[in-house]
Amino acid sequence: MASSTSKCSYLRVMKRRMGHILVKLGFCLVLLSMNYTVNAQEGYTDDDALFIKSLFDKSLSSDQAYLWLEHLSENIGGRLSGSSNAAKAVQYTKMVMDTLNLSRTWLQNCQVPVWQRGEKEEVKIIKSPSGKKIKLNACALGYSGATNSKGIQALVIEVKSLEELEKLPADFVKGKIVFFNRPMSRTELRTFQAYGGAVDQRVFGPQKAMRKGAVAALIRSMTTQIDEYPHTGTTQFDDNETPIPAISISTRDAELLSKEIRMGSVQVFLKCACRRLPDAASHNVIGEIKGSSYPNEIMVLGGHLDSWDLGGGAHDDGAGCVQSIDVLRLFKEVGYQPKHTIRAIMYMNEENGLAGGKAYGEYAKNSTEKHIVALESDAGGFTPRGISCEGDDAVFLKRFKKMNAWNDLLEPYDMRITKGGSGADISTLKPLGTFMMGLRPDSQRYFDYHHTSRDRISSVNQRELALGTALIASVIYLIDKYGLE
Amino acid sequence: MASSTSKCSYLRVMKRRMGHILVKLGFCLVLLSMNYTVNAQEGYTDDDALFIKSLFDKSLSSDQAYLWLEHLSENIGGRLSGSSNAAKAVQYTKMVMDTLNLSRTWLQNCQVPVWQRGEKEEVKIIKSPSGKKIKLNACALGYSGATNSKGIQALVIEVKSLEELEKLPADFVKGKIVFFNRPMSRTELRTFQAYGGAVDQRVFGPQKAMRKGAVAALIRSMTTQIDEYPHTGTTQFDDNETPIPAISISTRDAELLSKEIRMGSVQVFLKCACRRLPDAASHNVIGEIKGSSYPNEIMVLGGHLDSWDLGGGAHDDGAGCVQSIDVLRLFKEVGYQPKHTIRAIMYMNEENGLAGGKAYGEYAKNSTEKHIVALESDAGGFTPRGISCEGDDAVFLKRFKKMNAWNDLLEPYDMRITKGGSGADISTLKPLGTFMMGLRPDSQRYFDYHHTSRDRISSVNQRELALGTALIASVIYLIDKYGLE
Numbered sequence: 001m002a003s004s005t006s007k008c009s010y011l012r013v014m015k016r017r018m019g020h021i022l023v024k025l026g027f028c029l030v031l032l033s034m035n036y037t038v039n040a041q042e043g044y045t046d047d048d049a050l051f052i053k054s055l056f057d058k059s060l061s062s063d064q065a066y067l068w069l070e071h072l073s074e075n076i077g078g079r080l081s082g083s084s085n086a087a088k089a090v091q092y093t094k095m096v097m098d099t100l101n102l103s104r105t106w107l108q109n110c111q112v113p114v115w116q117r118g119e120k121e122e123v124k125i126i127k128s129p130s131g132k133k134i135k136l137n138a139c140a141l142g143y144s145g146a147t148n149s150k151g152i153q154a155l156v157i158e159v160k161s162l163e164e165l166e167k168l169p170a171d172f173v174k175g176k177i178v179f180f181n182r183p184m185s186r187t188e189l190r191t192f193q194a195y196g197g198a199v200d201q202r203v204f205g206p207q208k209a210m211r212k213g214a215v216a217a218l219i220r221s222m223t224t225q226i227d228e229y230p231h232t233g234t235t236q237f238d239d240n241e242t243p244i245p246a247i248s249i250s251t252r253d254a255e256l257l258s259k260e261i262r263m264g265s266v267q268v269f270l271k272c273a274c275r276r277l278p279d280a281a282s283h284n285v286i287g288e289i290k291g292s293s294y295p296n297e298i299m300v301l302g303g304h305l306d307s308w309d310l311g312g313g314a315h316d317d318g319a320g321c322v323q324s325i326d327v328l329r330l331f332k333e334v335g336y337q338p339k340h341t342i343r344a345i346m347y348m349n350e351e352n353g354l355a356g357g358k359a360y361g362e363y364a365k366n367s368t369e370k371h372i373v374a375l376e377s378d379a380g381g382f383t384p385r386g387i388s389c390e391g392d393d394a395v396f397l398k399r400f401k402k403m404n405a406w407n408d409l410l411e412p413y414d415m416r417i418t419k420g421g422s423g424a425d426i427s428t429l430k431p432l433g434t435f436m437m438g439l440r441p442d443s444q445r446y447f448d449y450h451h452t453s454r455d456r457i458s459s460v461n462q463r464e465l466a467l468g469t470a471l472i473a474s475v476i477y478l479i480d481k482y483g484l485e
Numbered sequence: 486m487a488s489s490t491s492k493c494s495y496l497r498v499m500k501r502r503m504g505h506i507l508v509k510l511g512f513c514l515v516l517l518s519m520n521y522t523v524n525a526q527e528g529y530t531d532d533d534a535l536f537i538k539s540l541f542d543k544s545l546s547s548d549q550a551y552l553w554l555e556h557l558s559e560n561i562g563g564r565l566s567g568s569s570n571a572a573k574a575v576q577y578t579k580m581v582m583d584t585l586n587l588s589r590t591w592l593q594n595c596q597v598p599v600w601q602r603g604e605k606e607e608v609k610i611i612k613s614p615s616g617k618k619i620k621l622n623a624c625a626l627g628y629s630g631a632t633n634s635k636g637i638q639a640l641v642i643e644v645k646s647l648e649e650l651e652k653l654p655a656d657f658v659k660g661k662i663v664f665f666n667r668p669m670s671r672t673e674l675r676t677f678q679a680y681g682g683a684v685d686q687r688v689f690g691p692q693k694a695m696r697k698g699a700v701a702a703l704i705r706s707m708t709t710q711i712d713e714y715p716h717t718g719t720t721q722f723d724d725n726e727t728p729i730p731a732i733s734i735s736t737r738d739a740e741l742l743s744k745e746i747r748m749g750s751v752q753v754f755l756k757c758a759c760r761r762l763p764d765a766a767s768h769n770v771i772g773e774i775k776g777s778s779y780p781n782e783i784m785v786l787g788g789h790l791d792s793w794d795l796g797g798g799a800h801d802d803g804a805g806c807v808q809s810i811d812v813l814r815l816f817k818e819v820g821y822q823p824k825h826t827i828r829a830i831m832y833m834n835e836e837n838g839l840a841g842g843k844a845y846g847e848y849a850k851n852s853t854e855k856h857i858v859a860l861e862s863d864a865g866g867f868t869p870r871g872i873s874c875e876g877d878d879a880v881f882l883k884r885f886k887k888m889n890a891w892n893d894l895l896e897p898y899d900m901r902i903t904k905g906g907s908g909a910d911i912s913t914l915k916p917l918g919t920f921m922m923g924l925r926p927d928s929q930r931y932f933d934y935h936h937t938s939r940d941r942i943s944s945v946n947q948r949e950l951a952l953g954t955a956l957i958a959s960v961i962y963l964i965d966k967y968g969l970e
Binding site for chain 1: 541542545546548671672674676709710868870897898899927929930933946947948949952
């Protein structure tokens with residue numbers, strides 16, 4: 001495209017919401033007359049529109065969050081709970097917040113499970129109808145068990161669901177490798193729904209296969225794309241079980257393996273060296289701006305600092321961490337003093353345990369503080385489409401209605417407040433009556449990167465990340481100013 | 486993020502728009518009772534919601550448009566007007582449309598200007614206050630003149646605008662290289678607006694500098710990012726002028742050059758071998774599904790087939806081409822027979838002349854056909870945020886209002902119909918009273934790739950591209966069914 005024009009919808013909304021006289025005098029005058037306030041019953045003033053514009057301008061103009069994320073993703077790298085990288089990330093984000101002249105920063109203890117991948121996994125088709133011997137792109141799932149140093153080989157049986165496995169006779173499954181191969185739906189607009197519709201295979205499949213006597217499980221990677229990248233993620237075994245190897249293979253290789261199985265019997269060799277170590281001490285990293293009027297009323301912003309080990313944890317969830325910190329930086333920079341305490345929390349261990357979320361939830365439950373709202377960003381650093389609010393009861397609906405009035409203010413940014421999910425880390429605040437929210441970024445690309453070696457800074461766009469920061473700051477500002485009651 | 490849930494807003498909107506009884510009987514019944522039609526005065530029926538869902542499902546499930554685009558971008562490559570690649574792209578897209586069992590496909594002649602980059606450009610700082618000798622990442626602009634084989638060297642003066650250059654005395658400019666260095670604004674939410682606010686330097690700067698006696702012009706690349714990629718694009722000289730070298734440098738190098746200039750005098754060496762050749766014959770590529778009721782009333786879908794030579798022209802504008810073709814494929818696949826003729830046009834020469842747009846406009850003016858609507862996709866293959874409609878007069882507003890009623894149907898996809906620009910290629914239909922529309926994708930990443938070596942298939946996401954196809958198909962379907970009057 002060589003050029004394009006379009007109306008500035010920011011101005012349009014501002015004008016629509018102003019008195020006739022001011023509109024006639026022109027927009028410049030408005031900028032000089034900031035005491036002018038329209039129709040308070042609509043739930044906001046024109047000052048709010050300008051303040052929000054200033055947050056977006058500041059955020060879009062700054063590389064700060066992107067640079068923090070680059071350090072987390074590239075200089076530190078993957079940050080699985082209990083790893084030295086996770087410890088480095090704790091120190092780094094604490095240090096970053098210490099430079100922001102916040103009211104307080106601190107570390108909160110939590111005990112995290114420790115699982116290590118060990119040497120690179122090997123998965124090979126060694127006997128197949130086509131005669132091909134093929135190495136598959138594979139990675140062990142979190143909590144996968146190990147093989148011995150010689151590896152194992154066995155026949156593979158393919159199923160499309162837990163139910164299908166359930167129906168197979170145990171003596172048919174015994175000694176075999178169970179291959180879960182139901183694809184994520186491509187037709188769900190929101191890819192998280194497609195993920196939700198397939199991920200039971202990864203979370204519960206290996207355990208169920210083991211209990212039927214399988215010697216290992218292979219899982220089709222959780223992505224709608226057909227590509228060569230294996231996606232890791234957590235799988236579930238009970239503490240008293242010795243886990244079998246549970247290994248994810250790329251969607252391209254899943255298609256290939258399935259094709260061979262359709263033609264006849266297939267033997268696979270696999271080897272992995274995963275191990276579980278004793279739990280270790282780790283931390284949530286917390287910083288806050290103390291509220292001027294209600295210091296004891298807390299607004300939590302969160303992301304999780306731990307990530308899978310394969311990539312740099314850029315979208316998942318370095319993005320949510322740096323956005324949370326950057327909201328505090330923005331408020332300091334524009335000189336906004338909140339009435340309530342705004343607290344950014346880098347949670348530890350979302351990926352394989354939620355230890356940080358539980359530790360903070362325990363703290364909150366026993367604290368005299370009141371946690372009024374919590375907002376998590378854990379769906380990637382992509383262009384935000386809005387904020388989703390979680391709930392259904394009458395109290396929720398009243399608050400949600402109040403927030404909906406602010407959609408006018410977000411319309412110029414093509415964003416809106418909707419119902420939907422919030423986040424795993426903050427979920428422990430839900431029983432306390434906290435109003436739960438999540439950043440809702442465009443989800444189309446998320447599962448191209450999620451839990452893979454590709455989740456690096458190169459897959460993040462500085463503007464998209466910055467828009468998320470600005471949106472979170474805007475909504476937190478409005479709640480701080482007007483409350484939800 | 487480990488998991489997430491949210492309500493299916495598609496179901497929500499469907500339910501909202503249905504009678505109470507059906508809602509109580511549950512959604513499944515609705516699927517069995519497709520003759521049920523709600524409140525025709527709202528401008529659509531529930532069948533429309535289901536039909537649109539089927540278009541999105543088909544499009545998201547298909548790699549077809551992505552594979553066509555991969556061929557255009559990677560196997561053919563950059564397709565500057567008059568090049569052999571442009572000719573290959575004409576043959577390829579004609580061949581693709583010939584496989585779709587359309588009513589008709591054909592080539593439309595047009596004469597295109599031919600400009601060639603020649604050997605790789607060289608730009609070096611050879612004398613600077615810091616003493617550094619630095620090679621700059623550079624590319625000539627379209628229609629740039631050449632140096633001789635020895636290159637030229639001259640002092641550099643920096644300006645931030647055409648006006649600033651205008652004010653400089655001609656004898657100060659004479660013999661020097663003028664460096665235009667006003668950045669694109671980072672705070673514009675819509676990056677095309679930021680582009681519009683800076684691109685005058687590229688389009689008019691070199692000519693104005695030449696007319697004041699400059700020996701060459703350097704232009705800061707058109708992107709909000711600070712990176713190492715030079716962005717090409719067209720610049721303007723009159724036919725009776727001998728163009729000076731007009732060269733774009735990366736934003737990183739523009740910052741560096743500017744820093745040196747702030748410290749003292751800077752000499753730059755540059756060499757380029759661009760040349761203008763005689764105009765050549767080329768083509769628009771056209772395919773259509775004939776309308777059953779109004780074959781003489783035409784709905785144009787368009788993109789442009791030519792691209793700059795540096796990358797693969799994936800987003801600009803291979804995406805718009807394959808989306809336009811894919812809308813026809815989708816309609817054939819779901820068995821939709823339009824009442825009006827739907828015509829996909831791959832325009833030639835948008836980037837440096839608009840010869841294809843002019844040729845088609847001339848044809849349309851002299852034809853007995855009536856061009857009722859035209860919709861161009863030329864803003865990249867990113868997640869679409871909606872369709873923008875161009876106009877202001879009373880007739881436009883009446884039609885726009887009718888289209889607005891369809892926003893309910895697009896809400897489940899987070900898309901909407903707004904006012905805004907349409908497209909350069911179709912602009913020649915505007916004088917005929919054609920209703921003008923443009924696909925409006927998320928614009929945050931566009932200028933990371935625009936007119937650079939990075940505009941390749943690897944920067945395109947299959948789902949984002951497919952959503953654009955589905956949205957165009959949906960809006961074209963609604964207009965075909967209900968008209969705009």
